[in-house]
Amino acid sequence: MKTFNEKIYEKLKLVPRGKVISYKELAKSVDSKAYRAVGTAMMNNKNAPIIPCHRVIKSNGEIGGFCGEVKGKKILEKIKLLESEGVEVVNGKIDRKYFYSFSS
DNA sequence: CCGTTGACTCTTT
């Protein structure tokens, strides 16, 4: 039995470049509503290189607090640059059309 | 086993 975070990682890895997904949708993809646990899994994520955490965002289209307004940290622009490769980031937010869905 | 915590989300004010 894989742990919750493992399942989340698998799903997240399936998200194509230029697309993003919200915590809720990600949790739902694993048949759970643990959107909180999803975020915790990302924080704990030991598979950092294989997990595009920056591709996971909030449902309202904003980036997660992990790079939103971290004083002293400049990762904010780094994330925006990564998303700019395929996702149009407007005012620090992402359009719904860039949201990836597992329901095909 | 229970209480606290967290990269969240939804509803109401």
Add this chain to the structure above:
DNA sequence: AAAAGAGCCAACG
């Protein structure tokens, strides 16, 4: 529109 409160699940001590 912005802010606050309640609800949600999993991991840790």
